[in-house]
Amino acid sequence: MAAHEIAVNGVSRKIEAEPEMPLLWVLRDLLHLTGPKFGCGIGMCGACTVLIDGTDQRSCQVPISTVGSKKVVTIEGLSNDNSHPLQRAWIEHDVPQCGYCQAGQIMSAAALLARVPNPTDAEINEAFQAHICRCGTYQRIREAIRIAAGAKP
Amino acid sequence: MRSAITRRSFLKIVGGMGAGFALGSFSSMGCAKAKVAKSFSPNAFVQINPTNGLVSLTVTKSEMGQGVRTACAMLIAEELDADWNSIKVVQAPGDGKVYGSQETGGSSSIRTMHLQLRQMGATARHMLIAAAAKQWEVDPLECTTESGIVHHRDSDKKATYGELASLAATMPLPVPSQLFLKSKSKFKILGKRTHRVDNPDVVNGSAVYGIDVQVNDMVYAALARPHPNGSKIEVLSETEARSIPGVIDVVKVAYGFAVIASNTWAAFKGRDALKLARVGGPLDDLSTAKILDALKAQLSAHLEMPPNAKKIEATYEFPYLAHLCMEPLNAVANVLADRCEVWSGTQNPDSVQTAVAKQLHMPVSAVTVHAPLLGGGFGRRGGDYIAKAVDISKTIQRPVKLMWTREDDILDDAFRPMGFHSLRGAVDTTGVPVAWSHQAIEAGGRHKNEEGNPIAYYGIKDVHMRRSSADIAIPVGSWRSTEFSTLIAATECFFDEMAHAAGKDPYEYRIAHVKLPRLKTVLETAVQKAGWGTALPNGSGRGIACFSGYGTFIAHIVELSVNGGNIKIDRVVCAVDCGMVVNPSGVEALMQGACCDGLSTALVNEVTIAKGLPVQTNFDTQKWMTMRTMPKVDVTIIDSNEEPGGMGESGYPSVSPAVANAVFAVTGKRVRKFPIRLQDLASQ
Numbered sequence: 157m158a159a160h161e162i163a164v165n166g167v168s169r170k171i172e173a174e175p176e177m178p179l180l181w182v183l184r185d186l187l188h189l190t191g192p193k194f195g196c197g198i199g200m201c202g203a204c205t206v207l208i209d210g211t212d213q214r215s216c217q218v219p220i221s222t223v224g225s226k227k228v229v230t231i232e233g234l235s236n237d238n239s240h241p242l243q244r245a246w247i248e249h250d251v252p253q254c255g256y257c258q259a260g261q262i263m264s265a266a267a268l269l270a271r272v273p274n275p276t277d278a279e280i281n282e283a284f285q286a287h288i289c290r291c292g293t294y295q296r297i298r299e300a301i302r303i304a305a306g307a308k309p
Numbered sequence: 310m311r312s313a314i315t316r317r318s319f320l321k322i323v324g325g326m327g328a329g330f331a332l333g334s335f336s337s338m339g340c341a342k343a344k345v346a347k348s349f350s351p352n353a354f355v356q357i358n359p360t361n362g363l364v365s366l367t368v369t370k371s372e373m374g375q376g377v378r379t380a381c382a383m384l385i386a387e388e389l390d391a392d393w394n395s396i397k398v399v400q401a402p403g404d405g406k407v408y409g410s411q412e413t414g415g416s417s418s419i420r421t422m423h424l425q426l427r428q429m430g431a432t433a434r435h436m437l438i439a440a441a442a443k444q445w446e447v448d449p450l451e452c453t454t455e456s457g458i459v460h461h462r463d464s465d466k467k468a469t470y471g472e473l474a475s476l477a478a479t480m481p482l483p484v485p486s487q488l489f490l491k492s493k494s495k496f497k498i499l500g501k502r503t504h505r506v507d508n509p510d511v512v513n514g515s516a517v518y519g520i521d522v523q524v525n526d527m528v529y530a531a532l533a534r535p536h537p538n539g540s541k542i543e544v545l546s547e548t549e550a551r552s553i554p555g556v557i558d559v560v561k562v563a564y565g566f567a568v569i570a571s572n573t574w575a576a577f578k579g580r581d582a583l584k585l586a587r588v589g590g591p592l593d594d595l596s597t598a599k600i601l602d603a604l605k606a607q608l609s610a611h612l613e614m615p616p617n618a619k620k621i622e623a624t625y626e627f628p629y630l631a632h633l634c635m636e637p638l639n640a641v642a643n644v645l646a647d648r649c650e651v652w653s654g655t656q657n658p659d660s661v662q663t664a665v666a667k668q669l670h671m672p673v674s675a676v677t678v679h680a681p682l683l684g685g686g687f688g689r690r691g692g693d694y695i696a697k698a699v700d701i702s703k704t705i706q707r708p709v710k711l712m713w714t715r716e717d718d719i720l721d722d723a724f725r726p727m728g729f730h731s732l733r734g735a736v737d738t739t740g741v742p743v744a745w746s747h748q749a750i751e752a753g754g755r756h757k758n759e760e761g762n763p764i765a766y767y768g769i770k771d772v773h774m775r776r777s778s779a780d781i782a783i784p785v786g787s788w789r790s791t792e793f794s795t796l797i798a799a800t801e802c803f804f805d806e807m808a809h810a811a812g813k814d815p816y817e818y819r820i821a822h823v824k825l826p827r828l829k830t831v832l833e834t835a836v837q838k839a840g841w842g843t844a845l846p847n848g849s850g851r852g853i854a855c856f857s858g859y860g861t862f863i864a865h866i867v868e869l870s871v872n873g874g875n876i877k878i879d880r881v882v883c884a885v886d887c888g889m890v891v892n893p894s895g896v897e898a899l900m901q902g903a904c905c906d907g908l909s910t911a912l913v914n915e916v917t918i919a920k921g922l923p924v925q926t927n928f929d930t931q932k933w934m935t936m937r938t939m940p941k942v943d944v945t946i947i948d949s950n951e952e953p954g955g956m957g958e959s960g961y962p963s964v965s966p967a968v969a970n971a972v973f974a975v976t977g978k979r980v981r982k983f984p985i986r987l988q989d990l991a992s993q
Contacts, residue, residue, distance in 0.1 A: 185574070193636065194520065255684075258512065290933065291635075291685065292934065292939065294935070297936070
């Protein structure tokens, strides 16, 4: 076990963990931030997506030892009050069905909009190529991203 | 159909403290059509807190993405005239004695409970009005309600439901003749696009799924289990597992060997580090090809086709399908000497309570089943996985969260059965379909050479179905739309072949022969929306299919193009008549979602078997539609005054045959095997 100090949602957190323990399990089991979800463990489904220094990454594929001083943002850190444009759009456009994958979807959308304020269909496709929604909410995700971007859905 | 409540209904004060106003019922009110009807025991759907005025509505069915928490609450709130924006939805724990059947499946929740839920709301409203009228000494008939407030017109007196709750609790229950349900024109909530009640918690990560539950002193576990069925494992060495930091123990339990750890990752790593000796079993040589042979061996003679008619025959192969709930299986259990608590997403909270009580030889009342959200269900989440967590907690005498990896989840799945369907049909010299013989054989199902209910909505004179199963020990279970998932695909593909044999347009042929007016209407609507018959570019085509089941009527039109060895779905148009619509946003979402299932399993998803095991065990090989491949789904909902039909299951069955029929429209080749691969067509 080694001691790690990581910055999660603007707060410095100290934990003891094996260096190769994936960030996902540090967040979920040690820090009790259960917004990021476990879906596949191989970086193929996107349910565990968090922002690391602003880019969307699969937290199940990120060993805790590699996080260092990078800033981690989980779905819990997107806003204090559901006021983030993506959260508002997700609620208003009724995106979630079972909702399990949506934290990951929203975090990738946040990274995309930070990079490309008004993404094209092709850019959305590219950003979401490794996100699976078993309930099939893709159409509403796309429309909600457009709403959050201030465009017509 | 009665819409009034019975005298056996009763009122009780919550918590015995006189602190609130709650309604319950001993009766199975309005459930005359309920297939899942057990008699209802005392239960509480409406609770109004006199202190803070909070209106809590209890939902007894499990939320797995179908929107049941929203829809059930809407039904109660409408007749209660509650302020929708301030109600609280409470999830009932598993308890059949209090809530009746909580089985959530078969698109049954709204179909079986809609009247009962509305009556619960109406009863509460009646008693709140009675309380106000008593307090104001006015005629209750002069009082109206709106958004959680009772109003007396002439005196302009107003009181909130919270202010009236204590007095309402002392009012007599209305007799059936006193209770009226609203007409559709008076609806303020039902039939209006309504946001899911869980959205705010989902979008900030605070929504609690089974996998998110953490309780004091809890440890994590992963199981080493023998696969496939019938094989055995023994632990040769646990030293390596125990040396992994975080691993606490390795214990033999009823279902295998459990590695106990301080976190999920250590439990998984420890489990994988166990050195196991495996003794093979009878399924070790099983493969998809062998199963297919076993299915074909179950075929018997078809219905004799009439002479002088044009005869058509076809076969269709369907793969096993895994459930792939985004949330892998998991369960938290805490077994104590005289009681047990479990937390796990399940479609059967009430039967889990009785099953766990039986497992532990405890009275049912000693078992508490919490019902968190399910990250998908699709027929998978009965409760077998909960028994395993209970077993481990009992063994180690600590609360435990048993976790499945994605691979474990697929290895422990009960798949949609693999199937082989053989059909024969005949059209007479004028093109009328006159005979139809359908043999549906599935792997490991329960049918043993028996007559089945044929899909008979085309009014074919001589129609017959025979269902059978090959004795294959790979576990199978319910999967979205259960048996219809294959029966309708075969039926709708074959009817297209009959249309072709008759020289008719597949849509015109359906309209000419379909016997259900509501099915006809959805076909006509979809065709109009899709521009059926209008020109498409070379390499593109449309396919049509329809389905009637769960009280709902659906037509799908798929537009696709075949280009460079790929099938690209360009657009899907569907029309749905599900009777009275509770939440249009929910109906539309379920149509879009089921369409995604239908396209995924038509084109890319399957489970094949090698050495008795599923070949595809994670999302690298378990393919699904993605943002890039999923087309726009255009949903039209038919306005209807009929009773509400089911929506969880019904959007699935007619998607894949519409794809297959569109593939024929483009390639001139019939799909004989799902998922559809162009190379399989080429070899015809």
